[in-house]
Amino acid sequence: MRIALFATCLADTLFPRAAIATVRLLERLGHEVVFPAEQTCCGQMHVNTGYARDAVPLVRRHVRTFGPYDVVVTPSGSCAGSVRHQHADVAAAAGDDRLAARAAAVAGRTYELSELLVDVLGVEDVGAYYPHRVTYHPTCHSLRVLRVGDRPVRLLRQVRGLDLVPLPAAEQCCGFGGTFAVKNADVSTAMLADKMRHVLSTGADVCAAADASCLMHIGGGLTRLRAGVRTVHIAEILAATETGREAPA
Template identity: 60%
Template sequence: MRTALFVTCLNDALHPQTGRATVSLLRRLGVSVDFPPRQSCCGQMHYNTGYRKETAKLARHFVDVFGAYDEIVVPSASCGGLPSEAYERAAQASGDAGLLRDVRAIAPRVHELTRYLTDVLGVEDVGAHFPHRVTYHPTCHSLRATGLGDRPYRLLRAVDGIDFVELPAEEECCGFGGTFSVKNGAVSGAMNGDKARHVWETGAHVLAAVDNSCLMNIGGRLTKDGHAVRTLHLVEILARTRADGPLADVPVARNGALR
């Protein structure tokens, strides 16, 4: 079984620690994972702004890079969901019958990370240790495009030492939405303000999610509002073990009490 990591351009450029954590976790679970260096953007920005023929070019590149792999693991619900959500329509818009055939063949092999862990590998307790108070934001794509359901929660609750707290109004969008936050700044800012307030209300010192784009948005607002909450991609929690110890700059949780 040949497995590849599609790290996404956002993670590659701004959050390389997420890619490293993904590889570390998968190797710990016995998965040998490759990193094809020719990978690039999935095309979501193009697709979401109406450029379907341009998306088709990136879909073709994706197929060329990852077509030989049996499994493609993606630490992002947003980018991980795009091949099944958009590539077929992009191929149809381009009129490329060969591409349409290829994207239909590759889409079932693309797995968002938490779905890969729970559904493909069949694990929930990945041997993680994280003695901190954590809340979780289910991103819009994880809810509505990839349909992750309770998979991220099951993985988090199985982490040794974690003090997990529910996020109020968790299903509300953080206001990022890619270009939505640029075109509708006032509305986006109000949505993000509500999300940041709910995060602060939990008393959590770490906010987790499966999309770094949303964590960047919420984390920026938390910082602006003076709230000392650290944001971490969920895999960066799952990759930590007891040997790593607690995070040096985050309070430790023991039996619901912070020390």
């Protein structure tokens, strides 16, 4: 299958290993992955902060960039959620019905990584090896907007050497929420403290998630605590093998 990678802004600037791991994983499974160089921000930040009209050019660019591809994957529940649940509405609200229709078509072909693996490619055992104690944080957008359910956990359970431990109060938000963490810093910090306490209670070496934004928030807090727990994108775990070349610990 020929799959277009939508890398996202955070992967591009702060978490490139998540995007690289996505490519390596899919290629290992026998698929061709292409990276459309014209891609930019999906516009979620603009929409979520009340600047939907400013997001229209970004939606138009996204549709033009990914329109030619039959399947689009992104290692981000947050950005997949924006494409699937915001783009067509943003275009329609701006009075561009043609763009709205095209955006809806692209949205229907766009998948978060775990959705693509389980629902489209029909695979749960991706041949990964990751000998660490891991707990999984289900991010708000993947859980509540995309409703990916237990797909990421099903994938992690098939990873050889991985000891998956449940995260208490897993469904609680980590407190990031994009600009929420900036505008409501005290509340965000309190929510982060709760999340870190639950992560540390598991005794895990690694906290995994499917969104770089949450990993950045949780990882920053754990680093300041010098807790010795790393945050790792699920794509890096699924791309890891016994050789250790693809996603080193």
